[in-house]
Structures are given as C-alpha cells and as structure tokens.
Amino acid sequence: MNTEIDVGQRFDFSLKIVARQVIREALREESCPFDCEISLVVTGDETIREYNRTFRGIDRETDVLSFPALCFDAPADFDSAAEVAADCIDPDNGCVVLGDIVVNACRVRSQAQEYGHSEKREFAFLVAHSMMHLFGYDHETPEEAERMEQRQEAVLASLGIRRGEAPAAPGC
Template sequence: MIFFVENEVSANFSFDIEEVAKKVAERTLELEKCPFDVTISLTITDDEGIRKINKEFRDIDAPTDVLSFPNISYDKPGDFSVCEGEQKIDILDPDTGLIAFGDIVINEKRVREQAKEYGHSELREYAFLVAHSMLHLCGYDHMEEDEAKVMESKQEEVLNSLGITRD
C-alpha cells in the first residue's frame, strides 16, 4: 500500500499521522480481505478546507469531521471482484500501477473536539475516522440502520484488533 499524505494545516498530534493511518488502513483491508495493493490519498485540513470540499462535492456548505471519496463503484460492499472487470482501467494509478482506492479528508479541529466530547484520546478519534473512511472506500455506508450497524461493528473490529480502545 502506498499512502499519500498532505498535511495542509501542519497538524501536530502526539502520534505520527501517516503511520497510524497506514496501520488502520492496512488492517481494514486485511479484515475485508482486499486482494489488491492500493494507493490512498489522505489530506488533513481545517474547518474551512473541509467546508469547501463538502460544498463542492456534496453541496453541503458546512464543515464536517471526515469525507471519503471512493474510486470504486461496488456492486456490494467489500466485493472487490469489480476491480478486475471493466473498472480496472479507470481505477489504476498510472504512476504506481496500483489500484487508486480513494481519498480521505480529515478535519484536524474535529479530531481534537470529538476526542474531548467522547472522552477518549485524539489517537482513538483519528484512528476511528480513518477506519470509518476506509470502510466507505470499501463500499460500506450508514444511511440505513442495518448498514450503520454493520459499519459500526466493522469499525470496532478494526480498532480493537489494533488495541486502539476508548480508554
């Protein structure tokens, strides 16, 4: 896996943002049994940066904690067989020859605020947002209650398997 990280706001946490993101992403892909080597782009930004992206791509003029932009159109979540069909040409990164899996945008301010709000570490909140976003990149969603339960369970599995708990 290749992880491209752009820290637009020079976010400084007590952990290495690239190392943690890569570890969470790798575990997510492992648990989802993704058979491909992928590239993922991660941008760390602020309220204004994420608000602009949210407005441009989702027509929502407000900041949020995380945005996910999958490059793959799944028939069903976690079914990576679509990557071997007609989509393959559209999702290959020409520079690396790997599958361009998608983009993640995380709001630094929300990581800090939500960690305080939920009473856990910034590491836990950041890792949660990466896991959440990775599941979106794997085709999962949480618009319906049953979908949300599946996603929540998978997020917890990823974080618990890495020992990143709410404590």
Template sequence: MINSYMTSKDEKESLRRAYYAVLRNLGLEDWFLIDFSVVGRDTIRSMNLENRGVDRVTDVLSFPSVEIKFPLSLCEYAGDIDPLTGKLFLGDILICRSKVREQAKEYGHSELREFVYLSVHGMLHLFGFDHMNKEDEEDMNAHQDAIMADLGINR
C-alpha cells in the same frame, strides 16, 4: 498504500497500520492507493457544501474514485490501475484537524485515537460501505469496531 499530506510522523504510521487492518478485515491484499489529507475548517466546510450540499464543518469526507463491488476482482478495474504504482486508486479522504481535537475531547479519548477512527471510517466509505440506513450502519459499525479492536485501540 497511503499517500498522506499534512500529517505528523505518528499519524502517518497510524494511517499505515489502519490501512492494513482494514485490508485484513475485508480479506484483501495491498492492491490499493488512497490519498489522505488533514485540512482546516474552511476547506472541509467548502468541500462538504460543494460535494454534498451541506454547509457545515464535518469531521471526515471520502471521495471514491471507483465503485467497489464485493467479491472484489481486480480484473474488473484493469483500466483504473495506476501504471506507475500498479495500484487501484480508491480515492481521497479529508479529515478536519480541529474536529479531531473537539471530538477527542468530547468523547474523552486521545486525538490519535479519534484520528485513527475517522481514518478507518473514511477508508470503509472508499470500499463502498455506508450508513444511510440502519442495516448498512450496523454493518459499517461492526467493521469499524473489529478494525479498531485489531489495532488494539478502544475507547
């Protein structure tokens, strides 16, 4: 389940589709809640500095609320389940609107494609994926590519 803020109707639907594609790719059911916001350059820059010590605008930031370990057993997260939704809150994702525009233009594809790609990237981070070394980066990229293909979205 996705809570989205400052997103268009098309973006909300694309987020929903991307979320379910990520779940399919990881072999998971809909047990999760993610808060997703589209923000401006100043907000994402200050969040990047505050949380990562990097003083620059970035395209996407993910803030996990729990550390996910596979194979996933919800019993391990029983204390983290939201009693109102019955879902495990994974965390927050912030995407910078102007970076979506810039990168879509740079890569020669639509803004919606870039938005979905960054959303998938952020969700994979919440599920514990990273790209800090070559092996992890290759694994994360393979998942991203498979998810984008599942969505029928290519470059």
C-alpha cells in the same frame, strides 16, 4: 498512501503512521485483493468546509469526507469491483486507486474531548470509517450502520485502539 498534512497543529502521535496502520489493517480485514493507493489529506475547518460545499453541496464543516474511486455491488465485494479496478490503476505504481480521505484535524480534537477518548483513537476511527466508505459500506439504514460500525471497530480492535483511552488536553 499519499499524504498531505495541511494543518499547523501538532498531535502526540504521528498522523502518517497511525493512518498507514489503520489503512493496512482495513485492507487486511476486508481481504482486499488489490495493491491499493489511498490519498489522505488532513486539514482544518475551512478547507474541509470548501470540499464539502464543492463536492457534496453542503456548506458546513464536517469531521471526515470519503471519495471512493471504485463502485461495489455490495460492500467489500471485490469480485464486482474487479472490472472497474482495471480502469483505476495508477500507471506510476501499478496500484488500484481506492479513493481519497479528508480528515478535519479540528474535529479530531473536539470529538476526542466530546467522546472522552484520545485524539489518536478519534483519528484512527475517522480513517477506519472512511476506509469502510471506500469499500462501499454506508450508514443510511440502521442495518447498514450496524454492519459498518462492526467492521470499523474490528479494524481498530485488531490494532489495540479502543474506546476509553485517556483524552489529551483540549486545543485547536
């Protein structure tokens, strides 16, 4: 995992450790057969707004962005992605580049307060959500959304990260 933390604010947990745990568990839950590389950027409103404007044509902040490197015929269908994966190997480490995740630290704080759970839970949820996008899941239809939610909640539950964790004091 390549990590860039581009925010001056502190959290009461390690962003890198939680992200690594969630990413590893998502890879395990989805039975990913590849050694993968994922890049994670944790930033603020302005930078994520710029990413959103540049890469999606949407001029506003968001909570998380996912940039998959592989195409799947169906979510987590690694057989279909195997041919493409061969073209996505980082020559420095031999890992398949799965994609990039960009998390907005300000939204971690505000959404944790809004939903009444801890910042750690919100951050872990956003990483799990983004991992599902890297595996080819989406939430365009109610059926897709339900399946994706089940998969990301399975990741969090297996790590013991549940809704209802006490929120921290507000700030950002």
